[in-house]
Every structure is written in C-alpha cells, then in structure tokens.
Amino acid sequence: MNKGASLGRHLFKKSELTRAENTDKAVALNIQQKSIYPDMENKKKKSDTKSSAKKPVVRKEGSDSKETKAKPVKEEIKTSSQPISEKPSKKGKEAEKEKEAHLDHAEEEGHDHEHGGIFGKNTEMIFAFICGAALGIGFGISFIDGVPEWASLALYITAYFFGGFFTAKEAVETILKGGFEIDFLMLVAAIGAAILGSWAEGALLLFLFSLGHAMEHYAMGKARKSIAALTSLAPPTALVVRDGKESEVRIEDLQLGDVIIIKPNSKIPADGVVVKGEGSVNQAPITGESVPVDKSPVPDASKDYSAEKTIKPQFRVFAGTINGASVLEVKVIREAKDSTISRLIKMVNEAEKQKSPTQLFTDRFEKYFVPVVLVLVTALCFAFLVIDEPFSKSFYRAMSVLVAASPCALAISTPSAVLSGIARAARGGVLIKGGRPLEDLGELNAIAFDKTGTLTEGKPQLTNVIPLNDISEEELMGIAVAVEKLSDHPLAEAIVKGALEKMKKKSVPEAHNVKGITGRGVQAEVNGKKVFIGNKALFEKDGIPEDILKQVEELEKGGHTSMLVRVDNDFIGILSLMDVPREEAKHVLKELEELGIKKMIMLTGDNQQVAEAVAKQIGVTEAWGNLMPEDKVKAVQKLAKSEKMVAMVGDGVNDAPAMAKSTVGIAMGAAGSDVALETADIALMGDKLESLPFAIGLSRKARGIIKQNLWISLGVVGALIPLTILGIASIGPAVIAHEGSTLVVVFNALRLLAYDNGHNKKAPKKRKK
Numbered sequence: 001m002n003k004g005a006s007l008g009r010h011l012f013k014k015s016e017l018t019r020a021e022n023t024d025k026a027v028a029l030n031i032q033q034k035s036i037y038p039d040m041e042n043k044k045k046k047s048d049t050k051s052s053a054k055k056p057v058v059r060k061e062g063s064d065s066k067e068t069k070a071k072p073v074k075e076e077i078k079t080s081s082q083p084i085s086e087k088p089s090k091k092g093k094e095a096e097k098e099k100e101a102h103l104d105h106a107e108e109e110g111h112d113h114e115h116g117g118i119f120g121k122n123t124e125m126i127f128a129f130i131c132g133a134a135l136g137i138g139f140g141i142s143f144i145d146g147v148p149e150w151a152s153l154a155l156y157i158t159a160y161f162f163g164g165f166f167t168a169k170e171a172v173e174t175i176l177k178g179g180f181e182i183d184f185l186m187l188v189a190a191i192g193a194a195i196l197g198s199w200a201e202g203a204l205l206l207f208l209f210s211l212g213h214a215m216e217h218y219a220m221g222k223a224r225k226s227i228a229a230l231t232s233l234a235p236p237t238a239l240v241v242r243d244g245k246e247s248e249v250r251i252e253d254l255q256l257g258d259v260i261i262i263k264p265n266s267k268i269p270a271d272g273v274v275v276k277g278e279g280s281v282n283q284a285p286i287t288g289e290s291v292p293v294d295k296s297p298v299p300d301a302s303k304d305y306s307a308e309k310t311i312k313p314q315f316r317v318f319a320g321t322i323n324g325a326s327v328l329e330v331k332v333i334r335e336a337k338d339s340t341i342s343r344l345i346k347m348v349n350e351a352e353k354q355k356s357p358t359q360l361f362t363d364r365f366e367k368y369f370v371p372v373v374l375v376l377v378t379a380l381c382f383a384f385l386v387i388d389e390p391f392s393k394s395f396y397r398a399m400s401v402l403v404a405a406s407p408c409a410l411a412i413s414t415p416s417a418v419l420s421g422i423a424r425a426a427r428g429g430v431l432i433k434g435g436r437p438l439e440d441l442g443e444l445n446a447i448a449f450d451k452t453g454t455l456t457e458g459k460p461q462l463t464n465v466i467p468l469n470d471i472s473e474e475e476l477m478g479i480a481v482a483v484e485k486l487s488d489h490p491l492a493e494a495i496v497k498g499a500l501e502k503m504k505k506k507s508v509p510e511a512h513n514v515k516g517i518t519g520r521g522v523q524a525e526v527n528g529k530k531v532f533i534g535n536k537a538l539f540e541k542d543g544i545p546e547d548i549l550k551q552v553e554e555l556e557k558g559g560h561t562s563m564l565v566r567v568d569n570d571f572i573g574i575l576s577l578m579d580v581p582r583e584e585a586k587h588v589l590k591e592l593e594e595l596g597i598k599k600m601i602m603l604t605g606d607n608q609q610v611a612e613a614v615a616k617q618i619g620v621t622e623a624w625g626n627l628m629p630e631d632k633v634k635a636v637q638k639l640a641k642s643e644k645m646v647a648m649v650g651d652g653v654n655d656a657p658a659m660a661k662s663t664v665g666i667a668m669g670a671a672g673s674d675v676a677l678e679t680a681d682i683a684l685m686g687d688k689l690e691s692l693p694f695a696i697g698l699s700r701k702a703r704g705i706i707k708q709n710l711w712i713s714l715g716v717v718g719a720l721i722p723l724t725i726l727g728i729a730s731i732g733p734a735v736i737a738h739e740g741s742t743l744v745v746v747f748n749a750l751r752l753l754a755y756d757n758g759h760n761k762k763a764p765k766k767r768k769k
Contacts, residue, residue, distance in 0.1 A: 462498025559613025
C-alpha cells in the first residue's frame with residue numbers, strides 16, 4: 001500500500017488516481033484476465049475476424065444437426081482413481097505453468113511494493129540487508145585506529161545507495177505523474193543528516209526505513225495472496241466430450257452445453273449440472289461447507305439449464321470445488337468468465353478498494369495533519385533565529401520531527417485490517433463487500449431474519465399422522481399417498497414424501513377420478529370408496545366432530561398446517577405439515593446472543609400464530625407475522641430507528657428491498673443466486689446459517705484490531721513529536737519507533753487471517769436427507 005500517494009492526493013490534488021488505486025486496478029485486472037483467462041487477449045483479436053453472432057453449441061439428444069449426444073465415459077476412465085491433476089497432458093502442464101506465471105506477474109505488477117530487480121521479488125528486502133551490512137561495517141571500522149576515514153564514508157554511501165534506491169525510485173515516478181511521495185521526505189532527512197556530517201544516523205534512517213517497508217510490503221503481500229489464491233481454485237483445463245470424442249481444452253474455451261468429465265479427486269473446472277454419475281463433492285472452497293455434498297444427475301439431461309434461476313443443490317456443481325471418489329459427467333451452464341468463482345474474485349477485489357468509515361476518518365485526519373506537520377517542520381528549520389543555536393541543530397531537529405510525525409502507520413493501519421478481514425472471510429465462504437459492511441457488522445445489536453428458507457428448511461414436511469376410528473397409521477398413510485401422489489399441489493408432494501419415509505410397506509392402493517378442490521383440498525376414489533383430503537373449509541358444510549376439531553385447532557396453534565382425511569362419511573385421520581426450523585437455527589441464535597446481539601426478529605408472511613410457534617422452537621426474541629414484502633421494509637426501518645444498527649438476513653431475492661433499508665444486508669445461499677451476490681452487502685456463499693456467527697465474530701475482531709492500530713499509530717506519533725521537538729529523541733530513535741509502529745499495526749492486522757471462532761465444532765450435525 002502506498003502511503004505517500006495517498007498523502008500527496010491531500011496536499012496537491014494533482015493526481016486523478018493515486019498509485020495505490022492504480023495498484024488495486026492492476027491487481028483486479030491481472031487476476032481476472034490473466035490468471036483465470038490467460039489467452040483472453042488472443043481470443044479478442046481472433047474474434048475481430050469472426051462473426052460476432054457466434055452462438056455456443058448446446059448438445060441435445062435426438063438432434064439432427066451437428067449437435068450430438070455426449071458419448072458415455074470410457075470404461076478405463078470409470079475405473080480410474082487417478083485424479084486428472086496428477087496426470088496432466090502436455091497442454092495441461094503448459095496451461096498450468098502459464099497460469100502460475102501470469103499470477104506471479106499480476107502480483108509483481110499489481111503491487112507497488114513487490115519490486116522486480118536483479119534478485120526478483122525479494123530485491124527490496126535484499127537491498128535493505130545490504131544497506132544494514134554496509135552501515136554496520138562502516139560504523140564498526142570507524143573505531144579502528146589506522147583505518148582511513150574515507151573507508152567508513154564509502155560504506156555509508158553504499159548504505160545510502162541500497163537503502164534509498166527504491167524510496168528515490170518511487171518518489172521520482174510519483175512526482176513525474178503529478179503526485180507527491182511523502183517517503184521522499186525521508187530521503188531528504190537522510191541527505192540532510194549527511195550534509196551535517198551525521199552519515200551514520202542518515203544511513204541508519206534509510207536502513208530501518210527500507211527494512212521496515214520491505215517487511216511491511218511482504219506482510220501485506222501475504223494478505224493479498226490469500227485473495228489471489230482464489231484464482232488457483234479452478235483447474236486450467238477441462239476434459240470435454242465433443243462429437244463423441246474426448247479432448248482436453250482450456251476452461252475459457254468451454255461453451256454452454258458442453259459435457260465435461262470430472263475424474264475422481266480432481267477439481268471441477270466449470271459451473272454446471274450433473275448429467276451422469278453420482279457422488280459427493282467438497283464445496284468448501286466456494287461455499288465454506290465442511291461436509292461434502294451428495295450429487296446426482298438431473299432428471300432431463302437434454303434440457304438447457306443455463307437460464308434456470310433455481311437449481312437444486314444435489315444437481316448443481318461449482319467451478320473450483322473438488323470431486324469425490326466417483327466419475328461425474330457435468331453439463332456446463334456458465335462460461336468461465338461468468339462462473340461463481342470468477343464473480344467471487346471480481347467482487348473481492350472490488351471490495352478491497354471500498355473504504356471503511358475508519359479509513360475515511362483517517363483520510364480526513366491526514367488531509368489536515370500533513371500540511372500542519374510540513375508547516376511545523378519548515379518553522380523548526382528557522383528555530384536558530386529565535387533561540388541561541390546553530391542552523392545545523394535546528395535543521396537536524398526539524399528532520400527528526402519530520403520522521404517522527406510521518407503518519408505511515410496511521411495510513412496503513414485500517415487498510416491492512418480490512419484487507420486481512422475480507423481475505424479471511426472469503427476463505428470461510430463469506431463474501432464481505434468492502435470495509436463499511438465489515439465494520440458495521442461488528443456494531444450490530446439487532447438482526448431481522450426472513451423465516452422461510454432462512455430460519456426454516458423452506459419446504460413443508462409431514463410432521464404428524466394421527467389415525468382415527470380404529471384405523472391403523474399404515475393404512476391411513478397408504479390411502480393418503482394413493483390420492484396425493486396424483487396431485488401437483490406442493491403440500492401433496494410433502495405428504496407423499498413424508499408418508500413413504502414412515503411406511504414400512506411401500507405398496508399403496510390405486511386411486512381414481514382424482515379432482516382438486518381449489519383452496520380446500522382434493523377428492524378421489526380408492527377401493528370403490530370416496531376419499532376426501534383437505535382443510536377445515538372442505539368439511540364445514542357437513543360438519544366436523546367437536547373432538548376432532550379441537551385436535552386440529554391445537555395443531556394449528558403450534559404452527560402446523562392440518563388436513564383431515566375422510567372416507568365416505570367417516571373421518572379416518574389427521575395429517576399435519578410444517579415448514580420445520582433448521583436443525584442448526586436454535587444453536588446459531590444462541591451463539592449470536594453470546595456475541596451480544598440483543599434483538600433477533602423473525603419476519604414472515606405466515607400468520608402470527610405460525611410465526612410465534614416457530615419463534616418458540618428456535619428462540620428468536622420476537623416474531624412479526626402477516627407481512628408482505630413492503631411490510632418487511634417498514635419493519636426494518638422501524639428497527640433501525642430503535643436499534644440504530646440492524647441487519648436483514650434473507651435469500652437476496654424477495655428480501656432485497658428490506659436488505660437495502662438495513663444497515664447490512666446479508667444473503668444466504670449466494671453461490672447459487674446471482675441476485676443475492678449483487679444485492680447483499682455480505683453474501684454467505686453456502687446455505688449455512690452457521691456462517692453468520694463466524695462473520696459477525698470476524699467483524700468484531702477486525703473492529704478491535706482497527707481500534708488497536710489507531711491507538712498504536714496515533715500514540716507513537718503523539719509521543720515522538722514532543723520528544724523530537726525538545727531534542728530528547730534524535731533521528732535514530734525516531735525512525736526505529738516510526739518503522740516499528742508501522743510493522744506492529746500490519747502484523748497485528750494479519751492476525752485476522754488466522755481467525756477461528758471455534759463455534760462450528762459445537763454445531764449439531766445435520767441429518768441426512
């Protein structure tokens with residue numbers, strides 16, 4: 001991070017973009033275009049001579065055109081347990097090397113601190129050590145009798161050259177662009193010391209300054225590489241089946257509808273749907289899920305899924321995830337540039353450039369502080385006119401104050417923490433879009449949750465089967481399944497699925513003449529008898545026995561949707577369904593309470609009775625029911641007035657308006673939703689509620705570290721300025737404290753990369769569905 005460019009922007013207003021901003025753009029550009037798509041430029045040139053209307057080939061079964069059915073995987077591939085990454089072809093190796101080369105190039109070009117040179121990326125660090133060695137030897141031999149004075153001087157000049165090389169280089173480059181490099185003032189201070197004959201102190205200043213910068217840049221590069229490492233998640237090539245033949249192609253050459261073969265234990269190269277094979281996939285790199293997810297083929301392999309908004313998790317795979325022990329055939333539904341991992345990388349890089357409230361504060365502070373310091377230093381140069389001392393002493397004091405007051409630690413304190421926090425969150429399957437949501441998340445004391453799909457499973461499940469009039473539970477479920485399996489109502493599907501799971505005997509009678517009764521239920525004939533299944537409204541005309549009605553009302557008070565089953569004129573049972581809470585919901589809400597979240601409100605369109613029943617099971621503080629989407633917006637606004645800082649957690653689609661009105665909008669399951677990725681401030685990539693305490697805990701840790709860094713940086717400057725003005729501290733101690741504080745705040749921020757809230761281990765295990 002270039003502190004001087006930022007300071008120069010405040011002083012001179014000449015540069016439209018600081019070198020730091022250019023750096024971030026270079027990083028984003030290089031990572032996205034070169035690391036993921038190394039031949040994008042070549043493709044663009046070729047496309048100039050081709051038709052712009054070229055469309056991807058979608059292979060469908062039964063096509064008479066060039067579109068052909070994908071050939072089954074060869075037997076030797078099916079039996080192979082060797083991952084593709086262990087036996088790459090020549091083309092694959094070349095692509096991998098090129099990808100690594102481009103990543104290194106992106107890092108070198110993108111980061112102003114990772115200078116090239118005769119020693120490569122470590123040149124700046126090696127130059128600093130040479131400077132230190134020359135200083136040490138020169139200082140040591142100055143005490144040896146008989147050694148000429150010019151020998152020490154030559155070594156000091158050598159130290160000046162190596163210690164000041166990159167500082168001078170950066171300063172000249174920035175000034176030529178119309179900017180201002182505050183580090184140049186450090187060079188001025190060192191030259192001033194040399195003019196006054198204090199060569200050793202000047203060399204010490206440059207040694208510590210160059211060493212400090214090299215270590216600071218190394219540390220910041222570590223945080224950046226944590227983000228850049230996302231680019232290596234997707235393999236460079238894919239094994240594709242075209243015209244019945246298998247071939248290895250670059251991922252950027254994959255087309256929509258291509259069928260690719262995923263070997264066991266290899267990385268998946270593209271977003272797609274499984275069309276053949278079954279097995280588990282490790283989605284942790286993208287969604288943060290700790291348990292592999294089982295995958296199975298889609299019902300219709302010939303269908304075009306690229307335009308589908310919602311694809312069930314068991315069918316969908318993401319680029320960058322890792323296949324298990326089975327061979328899978330996957331149909332590509334996104335091009336490489338539009339894959340989930342590609343968009344994640346792009347958004348993380350954009351998030352890095354968004355300033356947090358604390359960064360904006362430090363920028364405003366520097367805007368006034370730096371000119372004041374420069375005026376003070378100029379005035380101190382003429383102190384000899386006021387007090388009885390030589391000019392050399394006044395100038396030396398001024399240079400000491402200049403070193404002491406330089407706000408390098410302040411400038412880097414917040415960006416280093418924000419960068420580390422965003423990088424750690426991305427590794428944990430949480431996309432935080434900038435410093436503002438990172439800081440705001442840690443200040444929350446209230447969270448509003450959407451109910452359906454967020455706190456609950458999002459689909460009704462059969463919860464109670466109550467037989468009446470001496471009929472067995474098995475017989476009741478058999479009749480219900482016989483009728484409901486012929487209905488297309490969502491509740492019918494839930495009844496059939498739940499009943500079949502409970503039934504010991506899977507055989508069910510035949511149902512005939514099935515008719516839906518809108519808004520009330522369904523009727524049919526089973527074994528020559530009329531069967532009615534529906535809500536209370538279906539039977540109101542004929543009346544419902546009092547004892548049965550009481551049971552139904554009791555279930556509804558508990559949040560259940562109840563359905564009565566009648567055969568001819570006899571009621572034979574009650575079925576109840578419910579959108580059951582997520583197994584982890586209660587545990588997660590308890591964690592949030594421990595983190596200091598005082599209010600947790602559930603917002604739902606369900607009736608208040610259902611809302612309160614679910615709330616009682618999971619432990620939210622309040623439940624607000626009967627809410628339309630616009631009512632949720634008003635509810636969030638009401639919470640914001642009373643609680644100041646409030647988050648809205650939802651699916652990022654129908655909850656988007658409420659998210660926009662909250663302090664922080666948080667979307668769950670964002671890996672499978674374009675809208676969620678775009679609209680939310682924070683996106684939980686996996687459909688995991690457990691990621692929320694992790695994100696809030698990380699944010700609070702980041703806020704704590706930012707505050708620590710501010711106190712350290714401001715405290716050191718506040719102490720050094722009076723000490724150097726009074727002559728108690730000279731240039732040497734000032735630069736040690738100055739560079740020391742800069743390194744302390746950077747390494748303090750890097751602690752976020754190792755953050756682990758430790759709560760996930762306590763979470764209950766999910767049952768297999």
